[in-house]
Amino acid sequence: MEAKKFKRVVLKLSGEALAGSQGYGIDTTTVEHIARQVVEVNKLGIQAAIVVGGGNIWRGLSGSAKGMDRVSADYMGMLATVMNALALQDALENFGIATRVQTAINMQQVAEPYIRRRAIRHMEKGRVVIFGAGTGNPYFSTDTTAALRAAEIEADAILMAKNGVDGVYDSDPKLNPQAKMFKKLSYLDVINKDLKVMDATATTLCMNNDIPILVFNLDVSENIVAAAKGEDLGTLVDKKG
Numbered sequence: 001m002e003a004k005k006f007k008r009v010v011l012k013l014s015g016e017a018l019a020g021s022q023g024y025g026i027d028t029t030t031v032e033h034i035a036r037q038v039v040e041v042n043k044l045g046i047q048a049a050i051v052v053g054g055g056n057i058w059r060g061l062s063g064s065a066k067g068m069d070r071v072s073a074d075y076m077g078m079l080a081t082v083m084n085a086l087a088l089q090d091a092l093e094n095f096g097i098a099t100r101v102q103t104a105i106n107m108q109q110v111a112e113p114y115i116r117r118r119a120i121r122h123m124e125k126g127r128v129v130i131f132g133a134g135t136g137n138p139y140f141s142t143d144t145t146a147a148l149r150a151a152e153i154e155a156d157a158i159l160m161a162k163n164g165v166d167g168v169y170d171s172d173p174k175l176n177p178q179a180k181m182f183k184k185l186s187y188l189d190v191i192n193k194d195l196k197v198m199d200a201t202a203t204t205l206c207m208n209n210d211i212p213i214l215v216f217n218l219d220v221s222e223n224i225v226a227a228a229k230g231e232d233l234g235t236l237v238d239k240k241g
Contacts, residue, residue: 005230006156008047008123011038012146013161015055017218018084025056026087035091037224038128042097046228047123049153050088050130051146054080074138078105081142085132086110098127104136104145116152123153143198147205158211159227160197161218167235168197168215186241197237206237213237 013034020027041048057080058065058073065073085101092099100122101111111132112118119129134145150158165173166181168190173179182189187207190197197203197215206213216227216234226233 006046006228008153008155009041009049009157009159009228010146010150010153010155011048011050011159011161011224011228012143013050013052013218014163015053015057015080015084017056017161017163018052018087019056023056026084028087028091031087031091032094034218034224035088035095037222038092039095039097040222040225041228042126042128044225044229047126048128048228049119049123049149049155050085050128051142051149052081052084052088052130052132053142054078054084056080057083071138074134075105078133078136081134082107082111082132085130088130092128098125099130100127101130101132103133104131105133107133119149120153141199141202143202144205147198147202147209147211150211151205151209155211157230158206158213159224160213160215161224161227162215163218166217166220166233168195168237170195182235184241185235185237186239187237189241190237197235203237207239210239 018026018031020030054077058077082103089099089101102114103111104114106113122129131149134142146158169179169181171179187203190203191200214227214234214236216223
């Protein structure tokens with residue numbers, strides 16, 4: 001078995017990551033590709049939890065929910081994350097990997113309630129755990145969910161999968177061909193430079209709990225596996241920078 005840096009990780013996926021080239025909804029081929037990489041991570045003996053967004057189904061106040069009450073819109077977004085979590089669970093179990101979805105909002109017919117000790121025990125037994133429904137509270141992003149759950153389950157790192165970008169840049173590389181990619185950043189760099197790695201609440205949670213964030217390109221084949229093994233790719237955010 002190859003040497004690995006991390007023993008337990010939280011993989012953060014955007015909802016859009018599950019939509020593939022169609023840009024909306026759930027693309028089963030894309031979900032299977034992601035699931036296959038998570039299976040490889042699991043086979044390496046690395047404990048994995050996943051937090052997934054819901055933007056492929058519900059875009060929040062700037063999109064689908066424009067003009068809606070913020071709290072109602074946020075709860076609808078939480079339900080979208082559960083749909084994505086169930087799609088990932090199905091794909092993972094089709095590969096023979098035991099998977100549990102835990103939700104911050106009780107919906108016992110489709111998922112377990114989030115219980116920290118139970119989540120840790122599942123991972124210790126080799127199961128993949130997917131956290132759905134965000135934190136269960138409006139006004140908090142799934143980035144914050146990833147940071148909170150990573151702190152609670154004592155994860156070694158958050159693997160932040162991005163669509164179409166190799167890491168964190170000083171400006172939008174799609175608009176500026178001269179944009180510079182950072183290999184390392186501190187948490188304070190991210191906050192002070194407003195680099196949009198995560199929202200400020202999530203970044204601060206990671207900083208206060210010393211949880212490294214590895215930002216990498218999801219579109220490159222096998223990058224999830226490489227990130228879980230601690231290979232040199234993307235941008236690493238930690239207290240040193």
